[in-house]
């Protein structure tokens with residue numbers, strides 16, 4: 001009933017509201033031809049909008065699942081503090097989920113180069129940041145790394161570290177919700193799944209379930225080019241930290257840069273698919289992949305007896321938390337001119 005009317009009430013209203021299983025499916029929206037250069041080749045591209053998850057970002061799905069599983073296993077008894085290594089979506093999603101299961105305080109190790117906007121976001125949600133001077137390539141076994149420190153602190157009495165980088169309940173959330181939704185929404189006709197690689201929970205879990213249904217589905221993972229920046233996703237070196245078997249699930253890797261990610265996310269947003277930099281990043285990776293297939297004449301191999309090639313890319317969050325960054329990474333020519341800007345009183 002909640003799903004149909006979208007009403008969450010009673011003593012556990014917020015716990016139910018934060019549970020992705022209690023929601024209608026998150027939308028799957030086809031790109032118009034203006035955003036799909038392969039439309040003429042019977043390729044259809046769909047955006048999976050994780051922005052419609054309970055807290056408006058992809059991490060609210062595993063965060064709820066991790067906290068619920070800890071609670072159900074009795075691992076939150078006597079726990080008063082959650083600690084994680086995260087500077088973004090994961091930790092505030094964890095904090096709000098933790099509250100539903102009786103844990104009131106959440107802290108997070110954040111890297112010393114964290115932006116002021118991200119710090120504000122943590123402070124807004126009441127999450128305590130612990131600034132850490134991160135080594136350039138953090139390793140889970142390096143005592144200087146935030147992930148190591150969070151694990152150590154989480155082992156103390158009264159503390160818990162959900163551990164998003166190797167907690168199986170992270171990918172499991174996508175096995176049970178994201179993948180099942182995509183399978184139903186495409187009526188089992190999906191040929192290509194493409195997602196950015198952060199903790200890899202999304203791609204590992206979604207791919208696992210989809211491949212169980214049809215192992216001919218192609219999985220494209222997208223990583224950041226070295227020295228480029230896109231929030232939430234990693235370079236090859238930074239993926240060393242991850243404990244999941246994502247390499248087993250991913251068939252193809254694409255690498256994408258900062259500017260093209262921000263630009264593509266703005267193009268999508270301006271057409272009504274309002275998504276952030278890592279969504280533009282995933283779409284760029286998918287388009288690169290399709291272009292290579294066209295170039296080496298192997299696009300038809302992806303069709304797998306279907307008339308159309310159906311592609312889904314994952315959109316993790318909205319552009320709003322990163323608005324200032326679009327002006328940093330994109331040329332001013334990408335934006336409308338401000339008329340009468342000389343009248344502005346707040347120009348710096």
Ligand SMILES: Cc1ncc(COP(=O)(O)O)c(C=O)c1O
Nearest residue numbers: 197198199200201202232278316
């Ligand atoms: C904005 C954003 N994009 C992409 C991702 C990557 O998702 P995953 O960690 O499941 O690989 C994250 C994860 O933190 C994220 O916050």
